[in-house]
Amino acid sequence: MWWHRGGKLWRVGEPASRRRRLSTDDRRAELLRIGAALFAERPYDDVRITEIADLGGVSRGLLYHYFPTKQDFAIAVTQQACGSMFEAAEPDPTVSPVEQLRAVLDGYVRFAAEHEHPYRAMHTGLVADPVVRELRRQDLAEHERRVLATFLPDVEPPEALRVAVRGWLAFVIAVCLDWLDRRSVDRAEIVELCVRSLLDIVAAHRG
């Protein structure tokens, strides 16, 4: 349980003595939760790794044992945020494909806004890192698979459509980052723009 005050994160309801009993996995997960909360409110460069140790009630040495560098830590946070994005954006097969798409995109854009810093890190700041690059590749492949399964469940999609869907995913990411930077149009407009754009691609494929 976390709460914010004066630009800082505080943990309540758990005495220090209890925290010591966490297993290695739980401790790692807890440090990542703290990191996600810090990165949610501040950019990468403004988060000090020592803060995370202090908030987690662990020594800096132990933190460095789990995450040798700040970049390793940031990557693990990004990886976790990315996993939760898929849970948050699970399509609902009881509604039409277009409604599924709209709901998933709405969830996606909200999620990007709530996890602005890890989202930016994944698609800009950390993009050259080999681990993030691989994570991004897997993430895009899963989105591609989901989009194709929603719109063309019964056929093997032709390569030209796959290329277009991969291009469309880059469109969605760019539009999301643009919206996070400028907020120059409404979130609903962003979602409709992305929906429309994919429908046009699918329609072009169907001829």
Added chain:
Amino acid sequence: MWWHRGGKLWRVGEPASRRRRLSTDDRRAELLRIGAALFAERPYDDVRITEIADLGGVSRGLLYHYFPTKQDFAIAVTQQACGSMFEAAEPDPTVSPVEQLRAVLDGYVRFAAEHEHPYRAMHTGLVADPVVRELRRQDLAEHERRVLATFLPDVEPPEALRVAVRGWLAFVIAVCLDWLDRRSVDRAEIVELCVRSLLDIVAAHRG
């Protein structure tokens, strides 16, 4: 004048004595030309900065004077490649907007193929670098301006269309990188996919 042999670049027709008379600007430009040629045939990590000094007939000290790090050098090469891309992709106002778009995109995709490594560097490997980020921002802004001037020369484009065009530019880059990686469809298909996608965006805007 450069020629390739055994995976190396050689210069012909100019004796070493003449090279020494180059001005500072010319020397810098020459080092960049060598770099562009090396980066055109090999990825960033496989180019050693000392090779560039050797091929340019300058000391390593002088090379480091012009470009303190390999990254500085790679950025300057990218910057130059980027400038030539605009010259290569100048629209021809005597043909229809769609034909202009098709010709510019065809030139763009060819250019990306010919300058594959600087192109990749600009959009993936070096994207987190502040100088490349600014270069990329200017590059995208100029493409956005050109696209809007071609299709909507007489009106101030609404923000929603600008967002869509910026998203489309990301689509074009992603499709280009995908094509460089996989070559899974023809270049002409890539160009048509990008043309069609922009026409859909413009049509959606016009209602």
